Amino acid sequence: MGLDPAYETDGNSFMVCDNIFEALVAYADESTQLEPGLAESWDISADGMTYTFHLRKGVKFHDGTPFNADAVVFSIGRMMKERKVKFLNQPLTIPAQERTPEYWVSMEMDNTVDTIEAIDDYTVVFKLKRVEAPFLANMGMDFADIISPTAFTKNPKEFVRNPVGTGPFKFVSWVKDDRIILEKNKDYWDKKGGPYLDKLIFRSIPENSVRFLELKTGNINICQYPNPADIPMAAKDKKLKLVSQPGMNIGYLSFNHTKKLWQDASMRKAIAHAINREAIVDNIYQGMGQVASNPIPPTMWGYNKEVPGFKYDLDLAKAYLAKAGFPEGKGLPEITLWSMPVPRPYNPEGLKVGVAMISDLSKIGIKAKIVSYDWGTYLKRQREQPDDMDLFQLGWTGDNGDPDNFLAVLFDGLASSSIRTQWKNEQYHNYMLEGKQTVDQAKRAEIYKKALQLIYEECPVISIAHSTVISPITKNVMNYKLHPTASVRMKDVWMQK
Amino acid sequence: MPAYILRRFLILIPTLLGVSIIVFMMLRLTPGDPAELLLGERATESALQEVREHLGLNEPLHVQYGLFLKRLMKGDLGETIWTRQKVWIEVKQRFPATIELSLVALCISCFFGVLFGIVSATRQYSLFDYLSMLGALAGVSMPIFWLGLVFMLIFSLNLGWLPISGRLDVHINLEVITNFYILDAVLTRNWEALRDVIWHIIMPAVTLSTIPTAIVARMTRSSMLEVLRQDYIKTAKAKGLSNFKVIFKHALRNALIPVVTTIGLQFGILMGGAILTETIFAWPGVGKWMYDAVMQRDYMVIQGGTLFIATIFVVINLFVDVLYAVINPRISVK
Numbered sequence: 119m120g121l122d123p124a125y126e127t128d129g130n131s132f133m134v135c136d137n138i139f140e141a142l143v144a145y146a147d148e149s150t151q152l153e154p155g156l157a158e159s160w161d162i163s164a165d166g167m168t169y170t171f172h173l174r175k176g177v178k179f180h181d182g183t184p185f186n187a188d189a190v191v192f193s194i195g196r197m198m199k200e201r202k203v204k205f206l207n208q209p210l211t212i213p214a215q216e217r218t219p220e221y222w223v224s225m226e227m228d229n230t231v232d233t234i235e236a237i238d239d240y241t242v243v244f245k246l247k248r249v250e251a252p253f254l255a256n257m258g259m260d261f262a263d264i265i266s267p268t269a270f271t272k273n274p275k276e277f278v279r280n281p282v283g284t285g286p287f288k289f290v291s292w293v294k295d296d297r298i299i300l301e302k303n304k305d306y307w308d309k310k311g312g313p314y315l316d317k318l319i320f321r322s323i324p325e326n327s328v329r330f331l332e333l334k335t336g337n338i339n340i341c342q343y344p345n346p347a348d349i350p351m352a353a354k355d356k357k358l359k360l361v362s363q364p365g366m367n368i369g370y371l372s373f374n375h376t377k378k379l380w381q382d383a384s385m386r387k388a389i390a391h392a393i394n395r396e397a398i399v400d401n402i403y404q405g406m407g408q409v410a411s412n413p414i415p416p417t418m419w420g421y422n423k424e425v426p427g428f429k430y431d432l433d434l435a436k437a438y439l440a441k442a443g444f445p446e447g448k449g450l451p452e453i454t455l456w457s458m459p460v461p462r463p464y465n466p467e468g469l470k471v472g473v474a475m476i477s478d479l480s481k482i483g484i485k486a487k488i489v490s491y492d493w494g495t496y497l498k499r500q501r502e503q504p505d506d507m508d509l510f511q512l513g514w515t516g517d518n519g520d521p522d523n524f525l526a527v528l529f530d531g532l533a534s535s536s537i538r539t540q541w542k543n544e545q546y547h548n549y550m551l552e553g554k555q556t557v558d559q560a561k562r563a564e565i566y567k568k569a570l571q572l573i574y575e576e577c578p579v580i581s582i583a584h585s586t587v588i589s590p591i592t593k594n595v596m597n598y599k600l601h602p603t604a605s606v607r608m609k610d611v612w613m614q615k
Numbered sequence: 616m617p618a619y620i621l622r623r624f625l626i627l628i629p630t631l632l633g634v635s636i637i638v639f640m641m642l643r644l645t646p647g648d649p650a651e652l653l654l655g656e657r658a659t660e661s662a663l664q665e666v667r668e669h670l671g672l673n674e675p676l677h678v679q680y681g682l683f684l685k686r687l688m689k690g691d692l693g694e695t696i697w698t699r700q701k702v703w704i705e706v707k708q709r710f711p712a713t714i715e716l717s718l719v720a721l722c723i724s725c726f727f728g729v730l731f732g733i734v735s736a737t738r739q740y741s742l743f744d745y746l747s748m749l750g751a752l753a754g755v756s757m758p759i760f761w762l763g764l765v766f767m768l769i770f771s772l773n774l775g776w777l778p779i780s781g782r783l784d785v786h787i788n789l790e791v792i793t794n795f796y797i798l799d800a801v802l803t804r805n806w807e808a809l810r811d812v813i814w815h816i817i818m819p820a821v822t823l824s825t826i827p828t829a830i831v832a833r834m835t836r837s838s839m840l841e842v843l844r845q846d847y848i849k850t851a852k853a854k855g856l857s858n859f860k861v862i863f864k865h866a867l868r869n870a871l872i873p874v875v876t877t878i879g880l881q882f883g884i885l886m887g888g889a890i891l892t893e894t895i896f897a898w899p900g901v902g903k904w905m906y907d908a909v910m911q912r913d914y915m916v917i918q919g920g921t922l923f924i925a926t927i928f929v930v931i932n933l934f935v936d937v938l939y940a941v942i943n944p945r946i947s948v949k
Contacts (some may be wrong), residue, residue, distance in 0.1 A: 217669055
């Protein structure tokens with residue numbers, strides 16, 4: 119972990135960065151609606167190829183240097199492979215890139231952004247290589263945070279340990295593996311609301327149960343990622359309260375679409391109707407989630423309410439199985455179900471979910487066994503779509519609230535060989551292209567609804583559940599809200615005496 | 616004697632080289648890809664390639680090992696994958712915490728282990744002997760993880776005597792000089808911090824010391840029993856010396872020779888046991904760091920960290936052997 123937002127990939131780093139840095143675009147409280155951030159407003163050209171950001175005036179970095187167009191060009195431009203950037207005043211030199219800006223690369227920003235130019239002190243123009251509707255939402259993500267060029271160029275190697283941004287809190291100190299301390303930024307530009315807290319301490323307590331014990335004794339005030347079993351205990355504790363938020367995620371079961379067996383939609387639907395997802399959510403998610411009808415969460419625009427989702431129906435499942443040529447499972451060899459070895463926000467216990475699923479499948483005559491590897495191997499082998507993989511569990515937590523960030527990334531196998539499901543459907547691929555190239559959000563929503571209807575009809579994936587994120591906190595913490603992107607925002611939080 | 620020490624010292628080089636090869640090969644043979652773990656579910660093929668390229672993972676194994684060795688000759692352990700800092704700097708930041716914890720645990724083990732061992736030996740087959748040996752058996756077989764949590768429940772949550780986790784209360788400022796907090800608190804005359812640091816170290820140190828205490832107690836007991844059967848002890852007793860004098864002046868010195876070796880070995884083992892203890896007690900030392908590195912396949916950290924721990928381990932062993940030779944001069948002749 120580190121504190122240079124452009125180069126981090128893990129939630130713990132972003133949790134701290136969220137309070138030190140800001141991006142041009144911000145997400146609203148508790149949703150991914152886009153709001154002005156360090157840019158007061160923006161214009162998009164009619165052809166969707168040019169984005170002009172008008173920056174906020176009078177904002178200062180924590181080191182006292184002014185926030186301006188050059189800072190934006192510097193912060194974003196340093197991630198580009200070919201640095202087609204233009205500064206306004208001093209031609210800043212960006213130090214050589216020490217490593218890969220992983221988010222920038224995996225969000226395909228090099229294929230999206232062509233040039234970045236400072237037009238005047240408070241205007242920056244981005245010219246794109248292609249029309250990319252999710253671009254604006256991307257600009258609200260952590261990797262697009264604006265940093266102080268002065269602080270960075272002074273010591274590029276040390277910036278990751280001494281971050282300087284414009285956010286509501288300033289970095290003070292970091293004891294490795296122990297704590298990170300921030301303090302209130304008294305000169306914060308947004309005068310309404312916080313920051314109220316003088317000091318913010320992030321502690322690293324790796325064990326879930328120990329973290330919860332620290333909360334119970336009042337040594338910490340907010341406990342992230344508790345054990346699911348500790349939640350009922352927290353609810354009963356008079357000194358604690360629970361805050362929750364439907365997670366912007368999906369846990370799914372998909373098929374090895376490279377195998378002939380799973381190219382038959384009847385086979386896929388047989389599985390979909392055989393799995394009792396309600397029981398899985400009740401017993402394994404411990405009720406902290408909802409059964410999914412679409413592979414995107416209901417809080418996201420573009421969600422298709424008309425899609426009914428697959429109901430648990432063994433007779434229907436058997437009928438589909440017979441239609442596929444395997445009545446009562448006769449003639450079907452034993453299949454494998456790959457189960458995740460690690461808990462993820464979208465699936466608290468992969469192995470238990472897997473066991474529940476194979477017992478469901480046995481009820482319609484399908485014999486299945488569980489396969490699991492350590493996480494790194496699982497991800498790697500899954501990508502290879504080997505013959506010994508029939509069904510696999512995976513999931514996704516959204517980055518930016520754009521449906522493209524779920525639907526294209528997860529299911530458009532025609533777009534790239536790195537799409538994990540490798541489902542290849544011409545019509546779906548066209549929907550995805552259309553969605554990317556349409557800038558008007560209402561029109562995009564219609565396109566994604568059609569894509570979701572197609573997913574329901576073709577069943578390339580069985581959406582299992584959207585989990586609910588729950589944090590126990592002490593009663594005296596006020597106004598703490600969870601965010602769908604899992605970002606931790608302490609600006610408007612205060613403590614009651 | 617100097618020849619003996621030199622010979623023992625030279626053996627360290629092939630030993631450590633062996634360790635580095637084994638660790639390197641084991642890491643590369645275990646499945647799991649740091650690039651996949653770094654990028655998680657979102658990894659695209661191009662992003663993975665770029666990361667692997669950057670980390671030098673695309674090179675053939677012997678080239679990677681050669682590079683590692685070449686850097687090692689210059690005293691450079693490489694750079695971590697996750698935090699991009701010199702492994703050496705990261706080790707330096709965390710090692711004092713582990714040493715401090717291990718030393719306190721070792722003191723506890725020595726004191727109680729030797730004490731219980733002596734008392735058990737002198738009262739062989741007494742109730743105390745049975746109870747303490749039963750306790751030793753329990754101590755060896757107790758899972759550290761479970762024990763740590765039980766201690767927390769009793770001493771922190773219910774009784775409220777000791778802090779649950781960490782090295783120092785977040786509200787206390789301590790000027791860090793050596794990173795050994797006890798030493799730093801004394802150097803800066805910060806008595807409030809000293810009290811708090813000691814308060815924090817008790818529970819993890821006691822947890823960590825259970826196994827070595829048990830081992831030292833058993834070792835002391837059996838070694839003491841053997842010595843007590845020797846003729847010169849009988850002579851001493853016959854001369855009318857008090858029991859206390861016989862045990863502490865005549866028997867103990869000889870009985871402790873094998874115990875010293877055991878204690879030396881225990882110190883190395885303590886640092887291994889620190890992985891679990893540090894993880895439960897959120898103790899920012901090498902153990903927890905290595906644990907995270909294994910989970911994240913941070914090759915550089917695992918290689919560098921293991922080599923560092925191995926070095927400490929063999930150096931302590933060397934030290935113990937020399938000490939042994941000093942106590943018992945017959946050893947060095949061979």
